[in-house]
Amino acid sequence: MARSPSASDADHSATAKLPAEGTQARRFGKTRSAQSTALLEDYVELIADLLAGEGEARPTDIARRLGVSHATAIKSISRLKRAGLATARPYRGVFLTDKGRALADRVRVRHRLVVDVLQALGVPSEAAEADAEGIEHHVSETTLKAFAQFLKARG
Amino acid sequence: MARSPSASDADHSATAKLPAEGTQARRFGKTRSAQSTALLEDYVELIADLLAGEGEARPTDIARRLGVSHATAIKSISRLKRAGLATARPYRGVFLTDKGRALADRVRVRHRLVVDVLQALGVPSEAAEADAEGIEHHVSETTLKAFAQFLKARG
């Protein structure tokens, strides 16, 4: 088609609000990759909590808490194993590897921080908890630092 | 297996940090459904921006800005059509329906607000823009109101 120059060249756009193509693509790409790790993060966080709270993490408990079928949970646990985050033997519950425990720790801290910031901004606690469950996976290290700073400065 | 009572009954857990099963399941379910609309939201927002800035929204431009192949963009545009958010005729670009425009407006306002709050918290602008691209899809109406309130109160 040999790309018409009429509406696309340079920056003479009406509102001048579109970011550079590559910049925008990089941002969306980051978001997509965050989504692909979100599920792993939620699983390891939950498994760590169950292990700490109940002494064991069983597929059915995990499934019930996530609101999915046990079959779905079991398949995701396989993905955790493939990713080197968890171990599990048939009928014997799920455990975290060192790597899984390390991830769970980071994820738990981040979750807490996101909830605290939301509440500091005046978000009611149930909304803060619910929204944090999704937001946490998209908060970069840079943003995390700013959050910590903000909470500290604010007492 | 008849569920052993030993470690699961009541609330006598060690750390007492786990939310009620149903509450937690509801939160995770909300997050999952937000993820399923995130892609639609990003597409309509981008299409609206392209229409405003360039006068047209073509599959290849959309694909380049999202950082995906044009084939992927075209398939997602089909999903937008199925959802009643967009129209498109072969080789003729993409347009938004009234519903699509309305969604784009809401999404743009929300995107802006999230970026502004992040920056107000001290997040550098590129990180704010990048993180907002993911965060925005998980911000509830309740949280949105709190954000607006916070920005107003703070000048």
Added chain:
DNA sequence: TGCAAAGTGTAGCTTAGGTTACACTTTGAC
């Protein structure tokens, strides 16, 4: 001691979202 209920695992299906490869339109430039 056994057996039913609960839990676990697997198979088969679906949708979403991504890819590459290839064929078909469109259109600006010559």
Added chain:
DNA sequence: GTCAAAGTGTAACCTAAGCTACACTTTGCA
């Protein structure tokens, strides 16, 4: 006017994540 390059559409394939249905283990309790 032609025609090549750019854009568009479609097919075939992949993985992730969800589901239901069904078969197999485990284990508390009668």
